[in-house]
Amino acid sequence: MIEPAAETRTPRRRLERLMPYLLLAPALVTLIVLLGYPAVSVLTTSFRELGRGELVRGEVVWTGFDNYVEVLGDSEFWLITLRTVLFTGTCVLLTIGLALLLALLMRRLPSGVRLLLQVSLLLAWAMPQLSATTVFQWIFDQNYGILNKTLVAIGLDGFERYSWFTTGLSTMAIIATLIVWQAVPFVAMTLYAALVGIPQDQYESAGLDGASAWQTFRNVTLPPLAPMLALVTFMSILWDFKVFAQVWAFRQGGPNGGSTTLPVLQYVEGIARGNFGVAAAISVLMVIVLMAISAQYLRLLLRSQGSEQ
Amino acid sequence: MKPRKATRTWLSVLAVVIAVVYLFPVYWMVSSSVKPAGQITSLEYDLIPRGFTLDHYVTVLAESDFLIYLRNSVIVTLSAVFLAVIVGLFAALALSRFRFRGRKGFVLMVLIVQMAPFEALLIPMFLFMRDTNLLDTLPALILVYWVITMPFTLWTLRNFVNGIPIELEEAAMVDGCGRFQAFWKVTFPLLGPGLVACSVFAFITAWNEFLYALVLMPSGSGQTLPIFLQSFQSVFGTDWGATMATSTLFMLPVVAFFAIVQRNLVSGVTAGAVKG
Numbered sequence: 001m002i003e004p005a006a007e008t009r010t011p012r013r014r015l016e017r018l019m020p021y022l023l024l025a026p027a028l029v030t031l032i033v034l035l036g037y038p039a040v041s042v043l044t045t046s047f048r049e050l051g052r053g054e055l056v057r058g059e060v061v062w063t064g065f066d067n068y069v070e071v072l073g074d075s076e077f078w079l080i081t082l083r084t085v086l087f088t089g090t091c092v093l094l095t096i097g098l099a100l101l102l103a104l105l106m107r108r109l110p111s112g113v114r115l116l117l118q119v120s121l122l123l124a125w126a127m128p129q130l131s132a133t134t135v136f137q138w139i140f141d142q143n144y145g146i147l148n149k150t151l152v153a154i155g156l157d158g159f160e161r162y163s164w165f166t167t168g169l170s171t172m173a174i175i176a177t178l179i180v181w182q183a184v185p186f187v188a189m190t191l192y193a194a195l196v197g198i199p200q201d202q203y204e205s206a207g208l209d210g211a212s213a214w215q216t217f218r219n220v221t222l223p224p225l226a227p228m229l230a231l232v233t234f235m236s237i238l239w240d241f242k243v244f245a246q247v248w249a250f251r252q253g254g255p256n257g258g259s260t261t262l263p264v265l266q267y268v269e270g271i272a273r274g275n276f277g278v279a280a281a282i283s284v285l286m287v288i289v290l291m292a293i294s295a296q297y298l299r300l301l302l303r304s305q306g307s308e309q
Numbered sequence: 310m311k312p313r314k315a316t317r318t319w320l321s322v323l324a325v326v327i328a329v330v331y332l333f334p335v336y337w338m339v340s341s342s343v344k345p346a347g348q349i350t351s352l353e354y355d356l357i358p359r360g361f362t363l364d365h366y367v368t369v370l371a372e373s374d375f376l377i378y379l380r381n382s383v384i385v386t387l388s389a390v391f392l393a394v395i396v397g398l399f400a401a402l403a404l405s406r407f408r409f410r411g412r413k414g415f416v417l418m419v420l421i422v423q424m425a426p427f428e429a430l431l432i433p434m435f436l437f438m439r440d441t442n443l444l445d446t447l448p449a450l451i452l453v454y455w456v457i458t459m460p461f462t463l464w465t466l467r468n469f470v471n472g473i474p475i476e477l478e479e480a481a482m483v484d485g486c487g488r489f490q491a492f493w494k495v496t497f498p499l500l501g502p503g504l505v506a507c508s509v510f511a512f513i514t515a516w517n518e519f520l521y522a523l524v525l526m527p528s529g530s531g532q533t534l535p536i537f538l539q540s541f542q543s544v545f546g547t548d549w550g551a552t553m554a555t556s557t558l559f560m561l562p563v564v565a566f567f568a569i570v571q572r573n574l575v576s577g578v579t580a581g582a583v584k585g
Contacts, residue, residue, distance in 0.1 A: 016488075020407035024415065027400035027463060034456035035422060041433035055436075105324060113321045120328040123335055126563045129517045130535040131556035134542070135338040138549050144350055146337065153354045181334070242428045245519035249539045263428055263520070270432045271524050283429040290426055 045280035052274040067281035076257070077265070077282075081289060084241065084261040087172055088293070091240040094180045096233055099187035104221075106192045121185035129182065133249045136178045140164045168258015171251050175259065178246055183239065187232045194228040195221070234294065241290050262286045338560075342366070342553040349550045365554035375555065378537040383562075385447055385533060386515040389454035393511050394504060396455075397462035402492070404463075405470040406478075423460045428520060435524050449525045450533065454518060458511035465510075469503030470496070505570045512566060534559050 046068070048054075049061040071077050102121075106114050124132075139147050142163045151159035165171050198221060206216045222229075244263040247253065253260035253268065260268070266286060270279025341349060342365050344358045369375050403409075404416060434453060435444075443449040473496050481491035519535045526532045538555055542548075 017409075020403040020409040020412070023399040023403035023407075026396040027459065028415070030396060030456055030459060031418070031422060034452060035425075035427075035430070038430040038433035038437060039425075041436070042430055045432060045436070055439075102327070105320060105327075108317070108320050109324050110317065110321060113324045117324045117328045117331075120332045122567065123564070124331055126560065126567050127335060127338075128513075128535070128556075128559050128563060130519065130538045131338065131560045132334060134538060134552050134556045135334045137542075138341060138553060139334065139337060141547070141549065144352070144549065146356070149352070149354045181331075238424065238426065242426045244428060245517070245535065245539075248519070248523075266428075266431060267520070267524070271435065276432050276436065280432045283432060287426060287429050 042280050042283050045277055046284050048277045048280075050275075050277040050280075055274075055276065063277070067277045068285070070278060071281050071285060077285075080257075080260050080262060080265050081285075083168075083172070085289070085293065087176060087261060088237060088241045091176050091179045091183070092233060092236040094176070095183045095187055095236050095240075096229070098180065099184045099191055099232070100229070102184065102188040103191035103195055104217075106188070107195050118189070121188060124181065125185035127182075129245050130249060132178060132182055133246050136174065137250065140174055165251055166255060168255060171255065171259040175243075175246055175250055179240060179243060183236060187236065190232055191225065191228060194225055198224050237293060238290070241293070242286075262289070338553050338556050341549060342557045344550060346550055365548075365550035366558070368548070368551045369554045369558065373537075373541070373551075373555075375537065375558070378532055378534050379558075381447060381531055382516065382534040385450045385454060386512055388447075388451045389458060389515045390508050390511045392451070392455040393458040393462045394466075394508055397459050397507070398466050398500075398504070400463050401466035401470050405467050406475065406492075419460050419463055423464060427457050431520065431524060434521065438525055443525075445526055445528050445530055447531050450518075450522060450531075453521045453525065454515040457518070458514050461514075462507040462511055465507040466500070466503055469500055473499050509566060509570055513563060516563060 047062060047064060049063045049066070053059075054061055102117075106117060109117065127135075139145055142148070142161055142165075147164075148159045148162055151162075164174055202220045203216065206220050211219065242263050243261070244267065247259060247261055247264055248267070251259055253264040262282065263286070266279050266282045269275050269282055340358050343361050343363065345360045345362050346364065348355065348359055400415075404412060438444050438449045443452075477495045477499075478488075478491040481495045482488060486494065517535060518533075519539070522533045522536050526536070529536075538552075538559055541555055542552055
């Protein structure tokens, strides 16, 4: 920053020095009050016995690791954690795989068809999550859903009034379909933007060298795409792990808790049952699991980059 | 890579099929919302509406509290976006136009905050709003959506400000503008696409948010559209026509927003990614 000569008077210079802090202050205060304080508070709450009774009486009862012992000692928690991790993994793999294929496809399309595809993706992306959720519920409706009607129409009479939500697994599969459907457009567009940046002549020289399609993808397309691919994978893990709206809207974690994930468990335990201390412990464990998945992923990423060099 | 003509044709056909499959849920939502009730609850197989009716929209607009929820959603979303963009812009300017002590620390903090799963703060947030008597009030949601969207807004705007050469401002200052004037007259107009892009993302985040709306509005007064849509089905039994009409109405502002800003949106989304 240059200092114009006229501004050397001291009050102005002091203001100049204070300026960045003044500009930063609102953001800093917001982050500390609305993020920093709750972040500390979720930790302290997780070491307290805090139910509706304590809340009303304003009591502070410290119980050490009791909440964690309770949560970790419950086999249900481990089942839900495993389910959440598998669900996240499935959604992320499908999202990234399909989005990558779509991005590669877009690159080879004539511009008119490409525009059609992109507008479709954008429209689907613009659909609010809850709108999309209700449409999927309507499509999968037991009696009048178009899916069952279609299956019957092509001769699979067993699907007349078939219920897709009788088991946790099928419920999770439908929720995963919805999540992937919603997530693919953004990822595909991002990957496509990165693909467009790869110089054309690299493909031409790969063609001259007689490289196969796979070799071209592996050696020309993948290296410049890798950072973006890593980023969208990481972001997808974050998004899919903490999905709540769609899971809750479908069957509130049912049938019989069969589609309960960690965010749903946190909500049910804390808000519905009023066990705030236990729910806070679940929140903390949720972050730890998420960090563990991400750390493992980052390590894999580093290793794969190391082996390429 | 220029594929052969036959391959190109097949790929185009594939792309059209994918586009159709992809658009099907959108089509199904809109077409179901204008189907006569009899067709909705018939077991016959038909992909195309027979007849057209706005009955479902009348049901939603006249016989439910849709408009109250819409108002709440609009107030909450616009306030949060406005706050996030203004405060984010100030901070972005500080980070990108000034060198000062603590700058790196703050940048690092924003990066970490962006990665953190905000949903994990549900319990303390509920207790915080309860202690401050903000439960069941719109400011509770405004505050939460503000802080959810601000780190991203701040980060995006910082990248945009970095992309505008400081020399432009300096030239204006040499010509006699003050620092503030130089920014306001020179840099701010160039920030348009950046402001639009991050407003759209913030808008969509806040417009869609479900978990905090569910938790911070326990009595239901001051609820937003996502909650209304979810509870709508149980209130109306399964009136799928009305549910699809509500879903369509819920989507309209987002589509309108996209349509208005699509040019800026694309440049915002792909900023930096498409070069050369």
